[in-house]
Amino acid sequence: MARTTPPDPPLAEGGHRGEPLYWLVATQLLGELRDGTVPPGERLPGERQLAGHFGVSRETVRQALEVLRRDGLVATDRRGSHATLPGLPVETVSSLTFPVGARVADPCAVDRATVAWETPPPEHAEALGLAPRSQTLVHRYESAGADGRGRRTAVTSFSAVALSEVEELARYRDRADGTASAQLRRAYDWMRRAGLTLHHRDSITPLSDAPSVRVRRRVHDQYARPLEITDLVVDAQPDALVYEFTLPAAG
Template identity: 75%
Template sequence: MARTTPHEPAPSDDRPLYGRIAALLLDELRDGTIPPGERLPGERHLAAHFQVSRETVRQALELLRRSGLIATDRRGSHATLPGLPVGAQGTPVFPLGARSADPSAVDLATVTWEAPPPEHAQALGLAPLRPTLVHRYRSATPDGRSLRTAVTSFSAVALAEVAELARYRGRADGATPAQLRRAYDWMRKAGLCLHHRDSISQADASSMRVTRRVHDQYARPLEITDLVVDAGRDALVYEFTLPAAG
């Protein structure tokens, strides 16, 4: 929340102070100052930001919570407004390389809380049959010419360090749509430096498989993805943007 100028609700506004603060906070949620899905700053920060007491902030948050505009768990409160959050410039979109270049392609993504494939568990250092967050992604054109599927398993480290990922455990029913486009941005914001290693192999006569392993600056595994692409009809393209030096 970069804006630091004092907030002064109109004198004619007869709502209680906490209602006015809730409206101001809602404006910031809607204009993207606090992106959808992001954790809200703490009560102390919000109190200083709006120049009110923490009790007033607490009442404003409760008002928004009752309206279904924010949700609160053990890690704090976060916005639940619909919309596409703004990603950090240069951060790859998750799952990297899984989206077809065809604009007519339709994608579907869900998450489950389950034991990952054995090879994933081994790569992530998970005990056999220990459940974790598993993301499944499918992108296909209406005529079936372009098909890509990806299965990603996240490590215990990723779920412990990245609050935005951990929150998905509560909705990991395998049916609710769960786009994690900003997963790598969330990891970076959590202070993790990401190292990607991709291995490409032939899946079968018409498809190729990309196995991606991502770890942090301490060599701790964060996620492993198996991406399968129809090699005969589609091209696998990786695009990176690197900021200029200085």
């Protein structure tokens, strides 16, 4: 039996019944894109979610997206549909530095970063939902001041979701030998460009066996899928850690 698309519900009172329903959906969606509900460059929700949001069929959503594509307001690729309205590029919105605690303005600091394809620490594997003894991309970062003080070490494990969704990270698998330099400072920008909304939680814990503190960062996306977990250990001293966040002003 051939499948049929369920009819769209009647328009809410006050709708313009002389216009096709898909045109009205396109107009409403464009309004949400313009008010920043979906920032420029971000991936739009899937057809099923948009259909539920607007109370219409998926076919109507497809027609509405086609209208916006025709006008150059939405672009679609293998990862889904993206808003293309003029605005701040995705990279300028991110306020996260990778890895957590990385020095960004100290030319005297000595930094080293490498990646390896290996079994992550057990706590990382559990947080990322990885099977025991399975391997993933693990990033290691070390930094110290010119005088050797203020040492920082960070270990980051990426999830299978991050590696499958973020092309730039996936490319490191074949060269992740644990020795070559691998600065991934733009990792969060790559994630956002792939359409992932980043939610992070940082916890700071003093270590009982050393004069140091540990910062643990967990990052997940808009679907609550884990993306990465980082453990940073910093020599305890005044002003050892400074967190700076920038949020764009409301339009």
